[in-house]
Amino acid sequence: MSKYHLHIIRNLVTAIVVTLFFSCKNDFDEVQKVGVLQNQPIGEAKAIDLKYTEFKEDTVRLIANLLSPKMLDYSNRSFAFNEFPEGIELKIYDKNNNQTTITSNYAIVYDETDIIDLRGDVKIATHEKDTLFTEQLYYNQKLEWAFTNEPWLFKRAVGPLHGIGFDSDKEFKNFQMLEMGGEFELDN
Secondary structure: OOOHHHHHHHHHHHHHHHHHHHHHHHHHHHHHHHHHHHHHHEEEOOOEEEEEEEEEEEEEEEEEEEEEEEEEEEEOOOOOOEEEEOEEEEEEOOOOOOOEEEOEEEEEEEOOOOEEEEEEEEEEEEOOOOEEEEEEEEEOOOOOOEEEEEEEEEEOOOOOEEEEEEEEOOOOOEEEEEEEEEEOOOOO
16 A cells, blocks of 8 residues: 555544544533533522411311522422522411421432431521521421530520530420530429
8 A cells, every 4th residue: 555545544543532532522512511400400589488288177277487589499300499599587386376386507308218417507496485496407397306416505484405416306395415514404
């Protein structure tokens, strides 16, 4: 084969390889875009005012009212969740229509586990004027149980309590503290 024919074959092979290289790059860019899109929320809601109600004996009772400036819906993920990046205000009403208010700067709700993760200036204020402050609090909706391993302050009528880590039922009746301090009343 002559040098001329080898030169043409090399140029042709080089052109094919370069074409394949650039076409693969474009395909790779498209694959990267698909990955980014899968990480985006499937939905976004603004100015949420969601009311949970219960119907009994021809009456409607408000159970809870969720307020949030923004919610991102990630139900397109294998481990689905809803994110509230600008915080929440949740008002919960008991059977006597007494209100407990929960606020935080950020919240995330995991669908499969029914765990709510509240973060940043978490505050729970009961109708009895008892107030819990912490930086992070988890709430298990199935068990109706709250817990944290973070420092906390619980202001109440008989004196404040503080510590690091606790577990409690939703009404703070069965309250288990890990490291604690504060003012205590003891019954004899």
